[in-house]
Amino acid sequence: MADKTVKQLAQMTQTTVDTIKKQLVDAGLNARGDNDIVTEIEQQQLVGFLKQSHGEVQKSRISLKSKTTQTAKVTGTSGKAKNINVEVRKKKVFEKPNANKIAEELAQREQALKQEQEKAELAKQQADKQQDEKQKARQEAEARQQATLAAMYANLNSGKKHSDGNTTSVVVKKITKPDAKTTNTEIAPTKTAKTQTVKADNKTAKADKKAPTKAVKPVKKENSEQRKIREAEEERLRQIEAQNRRKSAEEAQQRTLEKMRQMASKYSDDKDGESTTVVRRDAGEPLAEGLVGQALEDSFEKERREIKRGSTSNANKNRRRRRDDDNEQEVKNRARGLKSSHANKHKFEKPVEKIVHNVEIGETIVIADLAQKMAVKAREVVKMLMKMGELVRETESIDQETAALLVEEMGHHPVLVSSTQVEDSLRESVGEKSSNVQARPPVVTIMGHVDHGKTSLLDKIRSTKVASGEAGGITQHIGAYHVETEQGVITFLDTPGHAAFTAMRSRGAKATDIVVLVVAADDGMMPQTAEAIDHARAAGTPIIVAINKIDKDTADPDRVLNDLTTKEVVPEEWGGDTPIVKVSALTGQGIDDLLDVIHLQAQVMELEVATDGAAQGVVIESRLEKGRGAVTSLLVKQGTLKQGDLVLAGEYYGRVRAMMNENGKKITAAGPSIPVEILGLPDTPMAGSEFMVVDDEKRAREVAEYRMVRERERVLERQAKSRLENLFDQMNDAKLPTVNLILKTDVRGSLEALLSALDELSTDEVKVKVISSGVGPISESDVVLAESSEAVLLGFNVRADGAARRKADEAGLDIRYYSVIYGLIDDVKAAMSGLLSPEHREKILGIAEVREVFHSSRFGYAAGCMVLEGTIIRNKPIRVLRDDKVIFTGQLQSLRRFKDDVTEVRAGMECGLAVKGYEVQAGDKIEVFEIHEVKRTL
Numbered sequence: 001m002a003d004k005t006v007k008q009l010a011q012m013t014q015t016t017v018d019t020i021k022k023q024l025v026d027a028g029l030n031a032r033g034d035n036d037i038v039t040e041i042e043q044q045q046l047v048g049f050l051k052q053s054h055g056e057v058q059k060s061r062i063s064l065k066s067k068t069t070q071t072a073k074v075t076g077t078s079g080k081a082k083n084i085n086v087e088v089r090k091k092k093v094f095e096k097p098n099a100n101k102i103a104e105e106l107a108q109r110e111q112a113l114k115q116e117q118e119k120a121e122l123a124k125q126q127a128d129k130q131q132d133e134k135q136k137a138r139q140e141a142e143a144r145q146q147a148t149l150a151a152m153y154a155n156l157n158s159g160k161k162h163s164d165g166n167t168t169s170v171v172v173k174k175i176t177k178p179d180a181k182t183t184n185t186e187i188a189p190t191k192t193a194k195t196q197t198v199k200a201d202n203k204t205a206k207a208d209k210k211a212p213t214k215a216v217k218p219v220k221k222e223n224s225e226q227r228k229i230r231e232a233e234e235e236r237l238r239q240i241e242a243q244n245r246r247k248s249a250e251e252a253q254q255r256t257l258e259k260m261r262q263m264a265s266k267y268s269d270d271k272d273g274e275s276t277t278v279v280r281r282d283a284g285e286p287l288a289e290g291l292v293g294q295a296l297e298d299s300f301e302k303e304r305r306e307i308k309r310g311s312t313s314n315a316n317k318n319r320r321r322r323r324d325d326d327n328e329q330e331v332k333n334r335a336r337g338l339k340s341s342h343a344n345k346h347k348f349e350k351p352v353e354k355i356v357h358n359v360e361i362g363e364t365i366v367i368a369d370l371a372q373k374m375a376v377k378a379r380e381v382v383k384m385l386m387k388m389g390e391l392v393r394e395t396e397s398i399d400q401e402t403a404a405l406l407v408e409e410m411g412h413h414p415v416l417v418s419s420t421q422v423e424d425s426l427r428e429s430v431g432e433k434s435s436n437v438q439a440r441p442p443v444v445t446i447m448g449h450v451d452h453g454k455t456s457l458l459d460k461i462r463s464t465k466v467a468s469g470e471a472g473g474i475t476q477h478i479g480a481y482h483v484e485t486e487q488g489v490i491t492f493l494d495t496p497g498h499a500a501f502t503a504m505r506s507r508g509a510k511a512t513d514i515v516v517l518v519v520a521a522d523d524g525m526m527p528q529t530a531e532a533i534d535h536a537r538a539a540g541t542p543i544i545v546a547i548n549k550i551d552k553d554t555a556d557p558d559r560v561l562n563d564l565t566t567k568e569v570v571p572e573e574w575g576g577d578t579p580i581v582k583v584s585a586l587t588g589q590g591i592d593d594l595l596d597v598i599h600l601q602a603q604v605m606e607l608e609v610a611t612d613g614a615a616q617g618v619v620i621e622s623r624l625e626k627g628r629g630a631v632t633s634l635l636v637k638q639g640t641l642k643q644g645d646l647v648l649a650g651e652y653y654g655r656v657r658a659m660m661n662e663n664g665k666k667i668t669a670a671g672p673s674i675p676v677e678i679l680g681l682p683d684t685p686m687a688g689s690e691f692m693v694v695d696d697e698k699r700a701r702e703v704a705e706y707r708m709v710r711e712r713e714r715v716l717e718r719q720a721k722s723r724l725e726n727l728f729d730q731m732n733d734a735k736l737p738t739v740n741l742i743l744k745t746d747v748r749g750s751l752e753a754l755l756s757a758l759d760e761l762s763t764d765e766v767k768v769k770v771i772s773s774g775v776g777p778i779s780e781s782d783v784v785l786a787e788s789s790e791a792v793l794l795g796f797n798v799r800a801d802g803a804a805r806r807k808a809d810e811a812g813l814d815i816r817y818y819s820v821i822y823g824l825i826d827d828v829k830a831a832m833s834g835l836l837s838p839e840h841r842e843k844i845l846g847i848a849e850v851r852e853v854f855h856s857s858r859f860g861y862a863a864g865c866m867v868l869e870g871t872i873i874r875n876k877p878i879r880v881l882r883d884d885k886v887i888f889t890g891q892l893q894s895l896r897r898f899k900d901d902v903t904e905v906r907a908g909m910e911c912g913l914a915v916k917g918y919e920v921q922a923g924d925k926i927e928v929f930e931i932h933e934v935k936r937t938l
């Protein structure tokens with residue numbers, strides 16, 4: 001609020017000049033003209049008056065009160081502790097400055113100032129007066145001295161000799177001196193003048209005596225004058241220096257400001273003009289303009305400190321320069337999102353921006369691979385998934401959808417690709433070259449129970465249909481052969497068992513077109529017959545039933561037909577869709593009929609493929625042979641395979657160096673449905689893998705590598721899917737609205753009970769499908785079927801045999817054992833509703849086989865055992881298994897090694913044991929297990 005004219009005040013308050021004038025008068029101030037000044041104080045007075053007149057009561061005083069209570073514990077005289085509350089009250093009064101009061105104070109101060117000025121004036125006048133008086137006195141004294149001198153000279157001139165000449169000369173000297181003194185009296189201090197006056201009034205001698213002391217003073221006066229001049233000069237220099245310093249400081253400020261501006265503009269340029277929240281800091285904080293602002297402030301603060309210090313020494317300048325550099329670096333670092341200024345100490349500079357990767361995601365992806373594609377640690381991905389509510393390990397895989405979400409969450413671009421994209425494009429380019437489409441021969445697999453005559457039937461067909469010369473020349477077993485009939489060629493796959501059939505299917509390739517199920521007419525439906533039906537059904541392959549051994553007297557084909565209906569295989573003659581042929585592998589009866597039916601079925605299936613162009617097909621089997629390397633049997637399914645072709649089979653690729661047919665005869669080309677054996681692959685691909693001829697080695701390598709990764713993913717995926725806990729998640733997946741189970745039990749009674757109970761579990765939304773069931777231990781074949789059908793293996797009072805266990809471990813399948821029907825039903829039910837958690841599961845710790853049973857006086861009997869697997873632990877529960885079926889559950893009564901009681905015996909060692917309350921037999925297995933709680937894992 002500076003001094004203003006009335007006009008200015010009127011403008012400022014947006015009122016008229018007259019109003020202001022009137023208000024001034026009302027406030028008790030002097031009347032003014034339009035351009036008269038209203039001082040700051042007057043303005044405050046006016047404001048105070050107006051506030052009062054408008055009824056605004058100003059609160060000039062504020063009181064703040066505070067109260068704190070503390071509790072002190074004091075021990076009283078009686079020894080009892082007492083709590084005393086101590087209340088501390090504080091009051092603070094703040095007085096608000098009042099405009100009138102200020103005005104009053106100011107007026108008072110003004111008054112005091114005036115008085116002081118007057119006093120000073122008076123004092124000055126007095127001093128001047130005294131000065132004049134002194135001057136006068138001095139002049140009088142001089143006049144008197146002159147008079148004395150004149151008298152003395154007069155005496156001398158008159159010849160009157162003085163007694164002491166020396167004294168006279170001294171006097172002369174002393175007389176001349178005061179002249180010089182007189183010239184300086186004006187600038188001499190008042191005190192000196194006073195003294196001189198007094199001295200001048202004294203006797204001349206006395207004045208003379210004092211003279212030598214006074215004579216030194218003029219020199220001193222000169223020095224002080226010089227000092228004053230020097231000081232003035234120094235002051236002037238200091239001012240110039242300060243001015244220069246200020247100027248350089250301002251320049252430095254300007255420079256820093258300019259740098260900031262440049263940086264800010266560069267920064268925003270980098271981000272297409274976005275100036276806020278563009279770069280993320282490590283902690284994910286956005287770096288906004290505020291940060292640059294902060295940097296500016298920091299910089300200015302430093303400058304200010306520098307100015308305050310006012311140091312201009314070189315050392316300081318250098319230091320400042322260094323600091324400037326540091327500061328600049330710091331600002332740069334901040335702008336980059338670095339947390340620490342120490343970052344500039346390293347040569348490595350963290351990238352300014354996060355690199356956004358295009359992450360290709362197939363139908364599933366392993367966490368570790370996903371992390372690699374995003375260039376982050378797998379741990380981070382796991383952590384992120386945990387935040388998203390998924391608990392997955394690094395080695396496990398997640399589905400495409402989840403992966404895409406995660407990738408987006410982590411700031412990268414997900415690129416969804418079909419798992420088979422690489423192969424599809426290759427297949428397309430291969431397929432384009434084919435043009436001649438023709439019907440191809442059907443590929444048949446013969447399945448059935450052991451000893452029902454599979455081999456005999458195959459041999460009979462071959463011996464009757466293969467030219468005698470060739471038949472005799474069969475030297476190679478390549479797993480397949482073809483026969484020529486009147487209606488055309490039929491290719492037979494000579495697979496060693498159902499497991500192999502399904503294993504081939506699980507590799508993705510459908511090698512078999514038709515299944516011929518051999519059932520001995522004298523034996524009927526047997527477990528492996530049922531298993532074969534399950535496998536064929538799971539593969540979706542049509543079945544032709546060949547009732548063999550029809551030549552036998554005990555043959556009862558109707559019984560076979562009856563049995564088949566129990567597995568829902570209904571003969572055509574009974575209104576079903578399964579062709580039935582009665583044959584005899586021994587006599588050859590019905591063989592032609594069987595071949596006719598196969599042809600008929602093939603025609604219905606319209607098996608048409610391109611017969612020329614690049615070949616595609618299936619690996620039937622492969623082996624390593626000394627001197628020949630990898631020998632691979634292939635079944636061409638379309639196109640023509642030629643010697644010299646570049647073949648990509650499964651995860652390997654190579655050129656066909658040599659090619660043989662099933663008779664070991666060298667051939668140079670093989671058309672559709674023709675099995676061949678080739679040399680040239682670097683390793684043995686898995687049976688059932690697809691093969692194709694490619695012309696580009698680079699692409700072959702790409703696909704081979706891709707397949708290797710996919711195979712790994714498949715195993716991991718299967719591991720997850722085979723878990724009963726995960727069934728619910730699978731069901732949520734629209735592709736799998738059913739729960740696939742493979743159930744094995746100890747007796748038929750419990751199997752039927754379980755099947756009907758499981759059947760009742762099916763609802764409109766979820767279907768429980770028992771793909772395969774049976775009595776007996778879980779076999780390798782069951783495991784393979786579970787693997788290919790994504791089914792869960794359940795054993796009720798039965799165990800998996802050694803081969804099945806190994807297979808299950810290999811495939812990462814989970815086998816669940818139960819001994820209570822409701823336990824099994826409840827688990828499946830819980831799995832269906834996604835509520836399987838936490839649960840009690842059995843872990844088998846060790847298995848021992850009973851080799852011999854001895855009589856023991858103490859326990860009644862004792863079993864001499866060999867520990868086959870794991871460890872037999874004395875205090876854990878046990879089960880007795882006979883033919884892989886549970887026959888007793890209990891505890892051990894004793895466990896010994898060489899007459900010593902022991903707590904555990906490891907695999908490969910012999911031991912003696914006794915089971916409490918049960919007499920074991922030689923050949924029984926003792927299984928030690930423990931029950932532990934498993935939390936549900938996703």
Ligand code: GDP
Pocket residue numbers: 448449450451452453454455456457548549550551552583584585586587
């Ligand atoms: P696979 O185990 O299913 O391959 O059965 P095999 O082909 O080894 O045959 C088992 C046994 O049944 C052999 O001793 C054959 O001689 C016999 N056999 C096979 N087919 C017939 C047939 O049609 N009639 C008679 N009587 N015996 C047969």
